[in-house]
Amino acid sequence: MATNPRDVAPNAAAGQPVLSVDNLDVSYPVYGQDSVHAIRDLTLHVQPGEIVGLVGESGSGKTTLARAIMGLLVQPGRVDAGAIQFDDKDLRTLPEDKLRAIRGKDIAMVIPNPRSELDPLVTVGRQISNVARAHLGIKRNEADQMAMDMLGAVQIPDPARRFKAYPHELSGGMAQRVVMAISLVCSPKFVISDDATSGLDVTVQAQVLDLLRALVRSHNTAMLFITRDIGITAHFCDRVAVIYAGEIVEIAPMQSFFESPMHPYSVMLLAAFAHNPTLRAKWHKPLASAAPAHGGACAYAGRCVHAEDHCRQNSAELRELAPGHFVRCHYPVERPL
């Protein structure tokens, strides 16, 4: 049924995507109750070299998506349906040892709070070279040299000295750079950054993000950039996806998204981050809505300022309302600006 919007990849651009997640369902069973559906029917394709921002509030399923892609869901989470394809490989059916070979080498993860994520007993240089050694099958001194180069690449001053530092001796920003070095040392094709800079203060955050973006761009690496801060995505990403209650509610090219956000939730998120009071006031005003769409029900209806009876009874589907701009809403916001 090609007419069913679910079957159409919302971002089917030209070329073979490096990562494609199709109709993914993830749930966490709860003892004696209905299980919690963390991800519902999520489809997302990332092209080589593309940076896709994924924005959502706490509990919206951002991290669950990242962990599902890595095959490392927290117990008792499980993938109920859907496919995760990376580079011709079906990650859902791949055995654990093959997955281990891909993790850290082809798909790497940048994580927040790096100081608790690094082994406290091992020098940071060794931690970088251990990953290189595990994946590239090279000798220790060769891997150490790579680690040293990598520390230079993430702009850590005096790499030779920092190589011998332990995680507790580093500042948060420095540790974040080390984690970036670990994730990039094997030149992965795809990087997931999960709220990576949330623990840093704003100036350091900007430096680290610029560096990450430059490194990813220079290697033509694709990236899924997960964040709670919609403002960051504006100057960081090629495309922006907004996730709410485990569903993508809007996904669009960066330009199109910020010029004309169409989902009421996206508009609310933008308003929350807008510092301009007139903009805020404008976005908060009830806005004209398009004509009711065909059948569906909506997860956001309970919080939506535009919700009508129709929304509370029918779920919405993703619809392409502008080129590459998909919205899951019965009454999308029209041109708020």
Added chain:
Amino acid sequence: MRILRYIGKRMLFIVPQLVGIVLVSFLLVKMIPGDPALLMMGPMASTEQLALLRSEMGLDGSIMYQFWIYLTNLVQGDLGNSWQTTRPVLEDLFMRFPATLELITLSLLLALLIGIPLGVAAAYFRRSVIKKFSDYYGLLAGALPDFWLGLILIYFFYTIFQIVPAPLGRIGFAVISPPPVTNFLIIDCILDGNWQALWSTLGHLILPVVTLGVITAGPILKMTQSTMERMLESDFIRYADMCGLPKSVVIRQAFRNSLPSIVTIVSVLYGFLIGGAVLVEIVFSWGGAGQYAVQGVLNADINPVLGFVLFSAILSLIIYLIVDLIYFAIDPRIRG
């Protein structure tokens, strides 16, 4: 350099610590009812004889005066005599402490060999038979009295199967003992080149070591398992998995981070077993330090008890120092 300064600082505190320990145990032992003079002289002694002996032993002075006498003797290396063995306590302890240390050191090694692999496996394979087994093992080892296990083992392996020597001491009666050098029988046998005695010594060690080892493996197993479980769920192990490091590397990483807890429990067990092995020593007629101290307590023989406490305290302090050095070696955060 840092480490030398650290050790020096620790050494400084050892002397006041020891004086405190001796004082407290002196007062405690003095509170035990019983008159050593009466016990020494027997029920037929006259009141005058008893009074004379009491004043000879300094028992008629105040308790602080008695403590002062004990302390001044102690500084000169005199721990007093035991009226039961009629020998200097220091000599007795030099004979008996090695017997106990030999026993509990080997027992702890066995306990480590059982507890650590089982604990690591149980923590890694959360839903396996091994996990079930180690749960029951921990429960049983905690519930079974060690002397009871010793008696059961003697019944099967000595009485029925007759494959181990009789549970009477550290070496067979028919075997010529090596000349005492260290009083650690294994070492003395090797120094003497007396292989027959070594064989007999090892044979006598098997059952008590198995008894204590099997029981002591329980807490080591539990500590290893719970710490490993915590480590395997920690952020940095999750991150190591995300980096795709091989399983063996990840487990080793978790284990290294669990080591401080395991070292701690081993040191605590070591200190505990010095006295805690006494029931097993009695079952096997081991003649160790614990037995010596208990005899002292039961017969108001104060000097052996105090000597035992002092030796145990020194040994514990040495062990804790070693433990701190191990922490130093493992954890860079302490090295600072």
